[in-house]
Amino acid sequence: MRSLLYFLGLLLLLWPPMAQTAPLNDDVLGLIVFKADIVDPFSKLASWNEDEDDPCAWTGVKCSPRSNRVTQLSLAGFSLSGRIGRGLLQLAALQTLDLSHNNFSGSLHPGLLQIASLRAFDLSDNNLSGMIADEFFDQCRSLRSLSLANNALSGEIPRSIGSCSTLAALNLSSNRLSGSLPKGLWSLFALRTLDLSDNALVGEIPKGASRLYNLRSIRLRGNRLTGRLPDDLGDFPLLRHLDFSANLLTGDLPESIRKLSLCRHLSLGSNLFAGEVPSWIGAMKNLEFLDLSSNRFSGRIPESIRACRSLKDLDLSGNSLTGNLPPWIFELGLRRFSASGNKLSGFIPGGDAAAGGRTLSYVDLSGNGFSGGVPPALGNLPSLRFLNLSRNSFSGSIPPALLGLETMEVLDIGMNKINGSIPVEIGKAVSLNVLSLEKNSLAGEIPAQIGNCSSLKSLILSQNNLTGSVPWTIANLTDLEIVDLSFNNLSGNLPKQLSNLAHLTSFNVSHNLFSGDLPAGNFFDTISPSSVSNNPDLCGSAVNRSCRTVLPKPIVLNPNSSTPSPNATLSSGDIRHKKIILSISALIAIGAATAIALGVITITILNMRVVQAASPGSRLAAAPALSDGYYSDSPTGDVASNKLVMFSGGDTVFTVGAHAVLNKDCELGRGGFGTVYKTNLQDGRPVVIKKLTVSSLVKSQADFERDVKKLGKLRHPNLVAMEGYYWTRSLQLLIYEYVSGGNLCKHLHECSNSSPFTWRERFHIILGIARSLDYLHRQNIIHYNLKASNILVDGSGEVKVGDYGLAKLLPMLDRYVLSSKIQSALGYMAPEFACQTVKITEKCDVYGFGVLALEIITGRRPVEYMEDDVVVLSDAVRIALEAGIVDELVDGRLGGKFPMEEVVPVVKLGLVCTSQVPSNRPSMSEVVHVLEMITCPQEHPDEELT
CATH class of the missing domain: 3.30.200.20 (Phosphorylase Kinase; domain 1)
Structure with missing residues (x-):
């Protein structure tokens, strides 16, 4: 019966679509033919029975109450796979087709939009590939909404897109589309939302915006668009969301943008815009989000921004802004403010100015030239959760109120000139996840109150002048993962209770004055020798120095004495009476010998059983x-x-x-x-x-x-x-x-040959890792444990990623257990592991991939401990890129045999992947797409792998 219906359905499909009055079973046949082409692993379509004449009660199907014809087919998230065949063309009355969030593959059928009644069409989040046929949009005059986002479609956007005159929403984002923006886009007068982000579109943004008077949102983020912004960009009278970030756009910003009076979201970050930040931005009264980061803006922060009273998020980081930080920044009612990586200087506003920012939860002023003291008023911000003042020239002491903020989760004041001691108020910071105070001039002891910071995951106090011992209360911090106390003057014994910290992944106390033996058990059984080096009186296997064994002085007991003296000795009378007199050490020796004997007997029996079990029989x-x-x-x-x-x-x-x-x-x-x-x-x-x-x-x-x-x-x-x-x-x-070829860590860092990999081989390895992660993420699996030792290379040079998905085998533990059990390699762990309120996603793997890519290019480890410094690879590469000396960081064993036109884009990609903010990192499918476009093997058919 099924085969007969399928055959009849195919015959019907050879004829043009039937009129609206066609028999009802046309819909049944069309749906059954569609079902026959696909895989339904969870039997979501079990109710689709070819023996029925009415499909209106089938799962995902809705019909018109008047004609009883199928008008809506919604199968989103059904885990369906296979190809989308011609069966759907029989649904002559279909108005809504939603097949999103499945695993459909193959190319787009050019006839899908020929259903005259179709209004909404959604195939987003599938595995569709190939080019969009030129005739695909020829019959879309009734279409209102179209989404093909998050697939692998390639080629140019067909010019026929201009035929969709009724189209109100178009989403082609996160594909592999190339070429320039088709002119037909600017003739879609009904268009309200346009999203072409995360593709490989090139060329300039054409003029003609004034004709799209209905447009509310335009997103072109993450392409390769060049040139200046068109002068008529401000002629979108209803525009509320504009995102052109992560392109190659240049020049200054056209003043016509000020006319976007309804615009709430303006994102132009990660481009090549230059000049001063225009003062006319203050005319955009409704702005809530403004991102001008990672450009080439210079000059001062314009005073006019304070007129944007609705502004909640302001990102000016990664530019060349100069001057002081305006006091009114704290009066705007911002939630997030970042001006890191600029050339700002002077004092941070204090007093009432700083106290006015009651809604501020995120402040990043790192990497500037600020001086003076840290304003105590920052400790009065009731919502502050993230504060980064690192890499400046702040002096004075740490305001006690700042460390005592109960809301604070991340506090970084490292690499300044801070002196004084660590305030005891640190004990009030019960929400603190990360505390970084490294490279300052802090003195005094580590306060015991730090043991009250029950949420602490990372404690970095290295390169200061701290003295005294490590307080035993640190052992109360059961979630602690990373501790760096290196390069101080700390002394005494390390608390034995530290061995109870089950989540430790790094514990560095090198270059101090510690003595005695190391804690035993758990992390400390495998601690790296470099983490405890240069402590002259520290002993244990990690420092290859045995500890002195202090034996108790034998105490001789006189059985005739009711009050034995420590110095009592055996008398001749005692000997004559044959009293048994034993020292405590002798008793211990006898007990130990007995235990050893029992242990030998037990092990012997067990070994006999193991050998018996392992025998051929x-x-x-x-x-x-x-x-x-x-x-x-x-x-x-x-x-x-x-x-x-x-x-x-x-x-x-x-x-x-x-x-x-x-x-x-x-x-x-x-x-x-x-x-x-x-x-x-x-x-x-x-x-x-x-x-x-x-x-x-x-x-x-x-x-x-x-x-x-x-x-x-x-x-x-x-x-x-x-x-x-x-x-x-x-x-x-x-x-x-x-896999016979060994792991990547061995090849990169332990090989004695002059060049373990050529550039082409390294690029192939990076691409292979990216493809494997993209595959895992499409299967909803997060690797969690990316590091060079888990990347294997087989005998043919093909990369193989191992140790994936092991977190699936454990119960639902929190991320800090996972980070200690799985993310054991320092340097590969994404920063959000240290923040309890941030969701752990595939972007953690993207971060680890970025570190791996930089490691493969440079041949250097993710974190290197120098004589008087700690070098983080991503920071070193970022500095080299900004200074234009990337070639000096490429692995010297390549002997200069590498194409800079490929190295630089891969380096930039690696740095983007290691962004501190997860949302700024690309997906792995985007990473694969970028890598595949960086080099085309067919252009080098005879090229030696150099």
Whole structure:
């Protein structure tokens, strides 16, 4: 029956669309033909039954009550995939078609807009690719809304777009569209919203805006548009939102913009605009958001901005502005204000001026030339959550009221000339996540009250003149991840309680006067020697200096004395009476010897059992593969739930048996989640086994298997494939393909050869990493654990990303557990991990990718500890880019053999990816798109990889 209906449907589709009076079953046939072309993994369309004559009760379908014809098909977010075929052309009365947020692929069918009644068309957030056919828009005269956003469409925007005369909303953002803006756009008089952002459009923005008198919103962000803004840009009388940021636009701003009296959002950041910030901006009374960041504006902050009484967000960062900070900045009622990375100087307004900013929650004035004291009035801002005054010339002491703000989450006053001590009021900052006071002249002791900062995640006090010991109260900060106390004059023993800080990922106390042994356990068992170096009296394995063993003085007990003396000795009478007199040390020795003997016996028995289990006749070593791919052990004890699953089926037996995961000789390395071993299957194929050592955190068996099987379905040429898993209640193994070429960290930082990779190979690695992350994000999987040691290179030079998705195997812990268990590599972790109120998204992976890209280009580690400084790679690259000396940072082992026209764009992309603000980072699909456009391999068919 199904095949017959499908055949009849295809026959019907060979004829032109039927009139409005066509039989009802035309809609049924059209929908069934459409369903036959797609994959419905969750059976969302189970109600679509070809035996019914009326589809109006089907899921996602709505009909007209008069004609009983289908007028609306809404299948958004149904996880459907496949290609969109011709079946929908039979829905002659269709007015709304919404297939957004699915996984449809292939190219756009050119006839989809031929349905005369169609008003709203949405295919956004799919995997559509290819070019938009020239004739696609030929039949769109009734269309009101069109969205093809977040796909992979390429080529130019067809000129026929001008035929859509009734179009009110057009969204083609986040694709791979190229070419210039078609002139036909400016003839769409009904257009209200236009979004072409995040593509690769080039050329200038043409004139003709005056004809789009209905336009409310225009977004062209993230393209390659050049030239000056058109003089008639202000002729959009109803415009409320204008975003031209992240392009290559130049010149000054046309004064006609002042006529946009209704405009609330004006974003022109990350371009090449120059000149002074125009004073006429004050005429835009309704502005709520103004972004002029990362341009070449100079001069002073214009006084006229204070007339924008509705302004909430003002970003002037990354320019060359000079002069003082106007006092009225704090009187505007702003929520967010950033002027970082300019040349501003003088004092920060204090007193009533600063106290007027009661709505301010975010202030960034870093990287300027401000001097004088930090105004105490800043501590009176009731909403302040983020304050960055770093990299200035502030002096004096820290205002106690500032450290005592209960709302403060991030406070950075590093790299100034601050002196005095750390106020004890720090104990009131109960919401503080990040405290950075490095590179100042602070003296005195670290106050014990810091132990009250229960939310603290990052504590940076390095390169000051602090003295005294580390207060034991720091051990109360159970969420602490990063501690840097290096380059001070701190002394005494490190509190033993520090070993209880389960989330620590970095603890640097180098270049101090600490003594005694290090805390034992957890993080401190694997602490880097560089983190504790240059402490002459510190001992322990990390500093390769043994600690003196202080044995107790033997105390001889006289059994005849009721009040034994510490100095009592054995008398001849005691000997004659054969009294048993033992020193405390002897008792301890006897007890220890007994314990050791019992331990040896226990270990011997266990080893005998392990050898027996690993013998050729043992069950795991010799059991045959079952037909369903599962291996079940005996039904007694813990092994009742034993299960070995190989996703590819076939031979599921290890040639060396169970002891492969117990044999030290097979060990490849250890990580935050467990130990990694290499072994072979019986067919000779090598595999890698990760033995999880976080069994207490692993989900239930059902949840564990569900998530592992999801990871096992992932297949991408740049991902390490998961081959299977092994489960018991007390042991979990993950089985991966074996990649023979070693990891990227080894190649970049440990290879002895002069040039581990050519430029073309490095670019190929960067692109491969980007493609794998884009693939993971499309599967709704965040990697969380990006670092060079998790990037493998196979024998053919192809990059393979590993250790992905392990967070899925744990219960829903907070991000700080994840950051300590997974994001263990300092330098790759996105800054939002330190802020509890910020959502962790795929943009964390984008940050880690940006760090990796810069690491691959420069051959340098993300964070380097020098003799008297700590160098963060992204900061060093950013400074080099601004100074025009990027070539000096490229890995010297390349010998100058690299094209600057490719290096510079990749460096810029890496820096954009490491933006402190997640929303400023691109998506990985955008990253892939940019990388693919930076170089075209077909242009270098015979070029040697240099």
